Amino acid sequence: MLKNKTIERYLQDFSCIIITGASSGIGRELLSRIEYSGTAAVVFNLSRTSPENISKAIKFTHLNCDLSQPTHIESVVMDLKKLMPANGRILLINNSGFGAYGEFPKPGIDHTLRMIDVNSRAPVHLTALLWEDIKSRGGHVVNVASLAGYQPTPLMATYAATKAFLLNWSIALDSEGREFGVRCTAICPGPVSTNFSKAAGFESSTGMGGQTVQECVEESLQAMARQRPQLITGWKNRLLGFLSARLSKPLAAQIGLRMIRKLKLDRFVKKA
Numbered sequence: 569m570l571k572n573k574t575i576e577r578y579l580q581d582f583s584c585i586i587i588t589g590a591s592s593g594i595g596r597e598l599l600s601r602i603e604y605s606g607t608a609a610v611v612f613n614l615s616r617t618s619p620e621n622i623s624k625a626i627k628f629t630h631l632n633c634d635l636s637q638p639t640h641i642e643s644v645v646m647d648l649k650k651l652m653p654a655n656g657r658i659l660l661i662n663n664s665g666f667g668a669y670g671e672f673p674k675p676g677i678d679h680t681l682r683m684i685d686v687n688s689r690a691p692v693h694l695t696a697l698l699w700e701d702i703k704s705r706g707g708h709v710v711n712v713a714s715l716a717g718y719q720p721t722p723l724m725a726t727y728a729a730t731k732a733f734l735l736n737w738s739i740a741l742d743s744e745g746r747e748f749g750v751r752c753t754a755i756c757p758g759p760v761s762t763n764f765s766k767a768a769g770f771e772s773s774t775g776m777g778g779q780t781v782q783e784c785v786e787e788s789l790q791a792m793a794r795q796r797p798q799l800i801t802g803w804k805n806r807l808l809g810f811l812s813a814r815l816s817k818p819l820a821a822q823i824g825l826r827m828i829r830k831l832k833l834d835r836f837v838k839k840a
């Protein structure tokens with residue numbers, strides 16, 4: 569891991585760091601960078617499984633939480649408020665999320681509704697319950713959205729819509745929060761090699777390539793340190809985002825459908 573003074577200084581500026589979904593993928597890499605930064609912050613992870621091999625050098629607590637359950641969110645925030653240091657800036661990273669592929673409502677109504685809960689409802693709920701603390705102490709809310717949030721995406725219609733919600737909500741909240749010293753950043757990765765494909769119902773990697781988790785997180789942390797309202801990670805993804813934003817949404821959806829069909833992703837879908 570390369571030293572990066574801007575990122576380390578940024579991470580050292582908080583007394584409390586709360587991340588969701590650091591048990592795997594992008595969240596776990598963000599946590600590794602937090603471990604490596606030498607921050608004195610108290611660090612919390614919220615997810616259903618605990619991250620492994622955490623460095624003893626940070627003050628870390630895993631709090632079990634299924635973010636699809638509003639009651640879990642309420643009770644975990646009560647625990648957080650007892651455990652959080654009383655002063656200092658707060659960094660909240662809403663990273664947990666998962667996808668789905670297939671003609672609506674595949675892979676199933678339950679999966680689809682849980683995805684809305686984890687990807688869109690939970691970040692709003694968690695942030696709202698912590699908002700007064702973040703406002704009074706100063707802080708940064710980071711939302712891991714997706715490149716898919718920039719256009720309507722057939723065959724991933726609900727997933728992309730959850731991320732469009734998160735992206736727009738995050739940018740709007742950034743405008744509201746500035747006057748209180750609170751900033752928000754929406755991170756929008758394209759394909760990144762993590763457990764994401766498996767959780768989205770694919771048997772094996774879809775071969776879509778993309779960024780390594782390290783590349784994605786390095787760029788994300790740079791954008792967070794610069795308090796940018798949004799970032800699409802990876803230059804190819806930025807180009808795609810730029811081009812699709814210039815098309816009408818129905819046209820972008822039609823072109824998207826043709827492109828996704830060409831990828832023949834059905835080959836990789838787990839058999840029921």
Ligand SMILES: NC(=O)c1ccc[n+]([C@@H]2O[C@H](COP(=O)([O-])OP(=O)(O)OC[C@H]3O[C@@H](n4cnc5c(N)ncnc54)[C@H](OP(=O)(O)O)[C@@H]3O)[C@@H](O)[C@H]2O)c1
Pocket residue numbers: 588589590591592593594595614615616617618633634635636663664665666667686712713714715756757758759760761762763764765767
């Ligand atoms: N990888 C990509 O290609 C890609 C592209 C664009 C955006 N993203 C976004 O990046 C974020 C991280 O995904 P990833 O790629 O790192 O995938 P991942 O390796 O599958 O990690 C997903 C994380 O979300 C957590 N999570 C899922 N359901 C949860 C629930 N009900 N309650 C609490 N936590 C839950 C998981 O924790 P537990 O299982 O322990 O609960 C896990 O730590 C997601 O929001 C995803 O939409 C990923």
